[in-house]
Amino acid sequence: MASDLEHERHRRPDEITLPTLNETTRLRLGRQLQALYEPVIDEPLDPRLAELMLQLDADRGAAIGPARSA
Template identity: 65%
Template sequence: MTSKLDTLPLPSSPAAEGPVLDARIRLRLGRQLQALFDPVLDEELDPRLAALLQQLDQDRQAPEGA
């Protein structure tokens, strides 16, 4: 799947991109984000939201003519 970002032209110089994060900083940032969001992934989903998501999945799987 391609997004709009995939079709954007690349900047002509690194200075045009803004700051560049080296591998060590990206790894640290990734670990901090994971630590922040891991507890959220373990939370129970509200039953009403779960029912809506199930209905959405069913609607997507149904034939278009039905």
């Protein structure tokens, strides 16, 4: 194991690989995050925030211009 660590230390930057999660870990993490945030998602949105978001969407639409029919 020490030789693996030594090899990692002397790798070139372009040889370094990013850590990955296997499917089981991704699924478990997804379920845990969903359980954590589900109560927040179910909460009603503050009316002022909803109004600001609608205004932002309208402003973005105006900046892009009218949609063209295909």
